[in-house]
Amino acid sequence: MQVSQKDFEKAQEQLKHLKKDPGNETKLKLYALFKQATEGPCNAPKPGMMDFVKKAKWDAWNSLGNLSQDDARQKYAELVSSLVSAEPAVQKEEASPEEGRHDGYETIIVTTKNNITKIMFNRPDKKNAINHKMYREIIRALQEAGKDDSTIAVITGNGDYYSSGNDLNNFTNVQPSEMKKMAEDGAVLLKEFVGVFIDFPKPLIAVVNGPAVGIPVTVLGLCDVIYASDRATFHTPFSQLGQSPEGCSSYLFPKIMGFAKANEFLLFNKKLTAAEACAQGLVTEVFPDSTFQKEVWARLEAYANLPKNSLAVSKQLLRSVEKEKLYAVNSEECEVLKERWLSDECINAIVNFFQKKAKL
Numbered sequence: 402m403q404v405s406q407k408d409f410e411k412a413q414e415q416l417k418h419l420k421k422d423p424g425n426e427t428k429l430k431l432y433a434l435f436k437q438a439t440e441g442p443c444n445a446p447k448p449g450m451m452d453f454v455k456k457a458k459w460d461a462w463n464s465l466g467n468l469s470q471d472d473a474r475q476k477y478a479e480l481v482s483s484l485v486s487a488e489p490a491v492q493k494e495e496a497s498p499e500e501g502r503h504d505g506y507e508t509i510i511v512t513t514k515n516n517i518t519k520i521m522f523n524r525p526d527k528k529n530a531i532n533h534k535m536y537r538e539i540i541r542a543l544q545e546a547g548k549d550d551s552t553i554a555v556i557t558g559n560g561d562y563y564s565s566g567n568d569l570n571n572f573t574n575v576q577p578s579e580m581k582k583m584a585e586d587g588a589v590l591l592k593e594f595v596g597v598f599i600d601f602p603k604p605l606i607a608v609v610n611g612p613a614v615g616i617p618v619t620v621l622g623l624c625d626v627i628y629a630s631d632r633a634t635f636h637t638p639f640s641q642l643g644q645s646p647e648g649c650s651s652y653l654f655p656k657i658m659g660f661a662k663a664n665e666f667l668l669f670n671k672k673l674t675a676a677e678a679c680a681q682g683l684v685t686e687v688f689p690d691s692t693f694q695k696e697v698w699a700r701l702e703a704y705a706n707l708p709k710n711s712l713a714v715s716k717q718l719l720r721s722v723e724k725e726k727l728y729a730v731n732s733e734e735c736e737v738l739k740e741r742w743l744s745d746e747c748i749n750a751i752v753n754f755f756q757k758k759a760k761l
C-alpha cells in the first residue's frame with residue numbers, strides 16, 4: 402500500500418523531533434528519498450569535488466535512478482518510522498539536571514562540584530569530534546573556569562572516546578571562492594583555542610577516558626597532569642591528513658619525549674598506547690579502565706582540597722618561564738596550518754574520509 406501525502410508530511414514532522422542524531426549515512430538516504438519523492442529523478446548538475454556535502458547529497462539522490470515518486474515516499478516514511486521506533490528512552494541526565502551544571506552549553510557539559518570545574522566533551526555519537534561551536538564553547542568554559550572559585554579544572558570526554566579531534570565537517574560545504582577565508586578564520590579560531598590553554602591560570606588536568614586523535618592530544622602538552630585509562634590511545638596523524646602539528650606540540654613534544662620519539666609521533670603518525678605515552682612522559686599515570694573513574698576522581702577530589710592560591714601561583718610560575726615562547730610557537734603553527742588547509746594533500750585526505758575510503 403502506498404503512503405498518502407498526509408503520511409509523508411507526518412513522517413517529515415516526526416523526523417524534526419528525533420532526539421538521537423541518525424548519523425550522516427542515514428541523513429543522506431533521507432535527503433535522497435525526499436528529493437526523489439518531491440522532485441523525481443536527479444537532473445541537477447554534479448557539484449565540484451571540493452563541495453563535499455553537496456557532492457555526497459547529489460551522489461545519494463542520483464543513486465536512486467528512476468525510482469518512482471510514490472516508492473520514494475513509501476521508503477522515506479518507512480525509514481523515518483524505523484528511526485522513531487529506535488529512539489532511546491529519555492536520558493536520565495536530561496530529566497534531572499546534574500548538580501552544579503553550568504547553563505548555556507550544547508556541545509560540552511560543564512559542572513562545578515567539590516572545588517573542581519569539569520569540562521566534558523559531549524558529542525559521543527561523533528566520538529567527541531570538535532566542531533566550530535565546540536571550540537568556542539571550550540574557549541568560553543576555560544575562560545570562566547579560570548576565574549571561578551574552583552581550585553582545579555578537568556577536561557574529559559563523554560562516551561567511549563576522549564575525542565577524535567577536529568571535526569572534518571569544519572572543512573566541508575565551502576565554495577572554492579571561500580576556501581581562503583575558511584583557512585584564515587580557522588587559524589584565528591585555533592590560535593585563540595590554544596591560547597586559552599597557554600594562559601590557563603590554575604592546574605588543568607586531562608582525564609583521558611579513551612582514544613584521542615589530533616588537537617586534543619597536542620594540547621595535552623599544555624595541561625599540567627594527564628591521567629589516562631588503559632583503553633586510551635594517542636594519535637596525531639598530521640602527515641596522513643596533509644596537515645601539520647598544532648597546540649604548541651612542535652615545540653613541547655620534543656621537549657617532553659625527546660626528538661627521536663616526537664618525530665615518530667608527529668611526523669609518521671605512530672599511534673601510542675597509554676602505556677607508551679606514559680613511558681614517553683606525555684601521560685602522568687595510566688589506570689585500568691575498570692577502576693579509572695573511581696581512582697582518578699578520588700585523587701582529584703583530594704588535590705582540590707589543597708590551598709587554592711598556592712596552587713595557582715605555583716602553576717603560573719611554572720608556565721611563566723615558557724609563555725612568550727609558547728605564544729610565538731602557537732602563532733607560527735597556525736600560519737603553517739593556514740597554508741596546509743588549502744593544499745591538495747589536505748583536501749584529498751578529507752575527500753577520502755567523507756567518501757569512506759580512509760579512516761584512521
Ligand SMILES: CCCC/C=C/CC(=O)SCCNC(=O)CCNC(=O)[C@H](O)C(C)(C)COP(=O)(O)OP(=O)(O)OC[C@H]1O[C@@H](n2cnc3c(N)ncnc32)[C@H](O)[C@@H]1OP(=O)(O)O
Nearest residue numbers: 424425527528530565566567568569570591615616760761
Ligand atoms: C580550527 C581547526 C583546528 C584544526 C586542528 C586539528 C587537527 C586534528 O585534530 S587532526 C585529527 C582529525 N581527526 C580525524 O581525522 C579522525 C577522523 N575519524 C576517524 O578516522 C574515525 O571516525 C575514528 C577512527 C575516530 C573512529 O572510527 P569508528 O570507531 O569506526 O567510528 P565512526 O567512524 O563510525 O564514527 C562515528 C561517527 O562520528 C563521526 N566522526 C568521528 N570522528 C570525526 C571527525 N574527526 N570529524 C567528523 N566526523 C567524525 C563519523 O563520521 C561517524 O559519523 P556518522 O557516520 O554520522 O555516524
